[in-house]
Amino acid sequence: MIPGHGTAPVVETRQLIAKYGERTVLRGVDFAVKPGEIKVILGGSGGGKSTLLKHCLGLIEPAGGEVRLLGQDLTTLKGRAREQLFTRIGMLFQYGALLGSLTIAENVALPLVHHTDLPKDVVSEIVRLKLELVELGHAEHMLPSELSGGMRKRAALARAMVMDPEVLFCDEPGAGLDPLTSAELDELLMRLRDRFGMAVVVVTHELMSIERIADSAIMLVQGLPVADGPLDEVKQVDHPEIRAFFGRVAAGEMRGSRSALEILTGRG
């Protein structure tokens, strides 16, 4: 199936509630990603960004609410139908999550080998094409442990894209990368969106990256969305966390705490 068709949300959560033990992490989140858009999930540490991402992928069972991926309800989807649905998405994990016992080519080929009946030489050719796309053609036969962090991440991106997914999820794609590699990765994500109409969901804190790639954004604060929409509109929302996030005020000020000077001199 060629991605990028239709206008219905490719990822959608309705009143999503997530809990870790007694702690509620998401408190009724409505979230939607349109086909062909790059949506960024923003928020401070512990705000529920990665939890939202994991729920969108069905890696965690929600405590309440609904998660729909490519129109299908993930909470009820099981077995073969679920496996088939996952062939239409890709995920770039924060540290790559490449299987250490397989070579880069074997890692990238994994979904193709298991979900298609393509001949071996065609699979190898697809793998080479994807590895070239991320400039890792030379690393085909290397093990993940022989690659640098940036190369591992690019290899993981090649694996995430190998089935030409309709939605690509990325968890902190720029984390641990130098600014140049991070910018190249962003560039690649935008090309994927432009050429294949792929929707991309990105969890990141990196302002430069957000400015570069985001079409729209959702800001989570303590498990609740405080802004959702086009990036320019989200940036203008008058909320202390958003002001702090986009650097308009200091983080401590945003949390309402006072400096030691204010406290000890009785000012503020």
Next chain:
Amino acid sequence: MSTDFQCTDSADGLVLAGVLDRDAVPVMLKALARKRPAAGARLVLDLSGIVDMDSAAVAGLVTAWRHAQASGAEVTVHAPSPVAQRALQMFRVPDEIIPPPKPPGLFEGVGGQVIEGLRAGRDFLRLTVDGSLAVLAALWGWRRTRWAHLVEQCIYIGSQALPIVGLVSLLVGLTLAFQSAYQLQQFGAAIYVADLIGVSVVREMGPLITAILVAGRSGSSIAAEIGTMQVSEEIDALKVMGLDPLRFLAVPRLLAIVLMVPLLTALADLLGILGGFVVGIFYLDIAWSAFATQLLKALNAFDLMSGLFKAAAFAYGIGLIGLHFGFSVRGGAGEVGRTTTASVVASLFYIILADSVFSVLFYVIL
């Protein structure tokens, strides 16, 4: 201790001057404690003479402020020098101190452990059922099974364990033979060493030694490997690629361990008996033909088959326990180590328990 710090009394508090650093903080706190402002009183700290100040000094001042607040008094800072102002400005003070979570009480703690244990039991049962179904499905749809991975696992669990299993079995056979020879010789029944070694090694020691070595060597490795994959999100990666981690990871390991452990046990049986044979020939002067005849008389096919069946059952349990502990890892690398150790302990317990059950069963059958 800082010698550049001066703390002198003033009409309404203290005058602090010089370098207020971590060495000077105890001096300042002592002076403040001496003053001990009464409820409603106000203590002023003059910081105009401070020439340097570190974070410990800021924390010391905030501590004094909190203590005073708690007793209804007030501590304030007066005319801080530019250096003191910069230091105090830099740090922000949270409005409220969040207390640490209370440790669970006795009943809560015991209850929590019981619930945790029940959950682990439920997860283990689920893994046993799902893992067994995945093995059957893999055998049924053998074309799509990763045979190369199975061979890899067989080499690791089987071939690479040959030297250690062989050596330990030989030594156990020698030791058993020596111990029994000492007793049997007293009754002129040395030839029965062959019976004793044959039956005990084939029915008991061979499967047991092999299982214990495999639990320590391969069971722990399964738990550590899967646990590390869990921590590094490789299991999640498999799930989002639409691959069943059980089929992908558990099946080759379970099949390999069940195939290899009986083979290793057969080797352990042979070498254990060889140990007894060596003692019989060279220490007890039994003719090799007499030893062999006696051994064949003592052993029957049921002994051999029950030993190998036990070995397979031990192996399946060790594999499942390794997988269960591996998949249950949450958190970081430290958890992998702890879980791996726990998996070995659980495997050893399982081996002994299963062995006892089999002993009773086989006794009843015979």
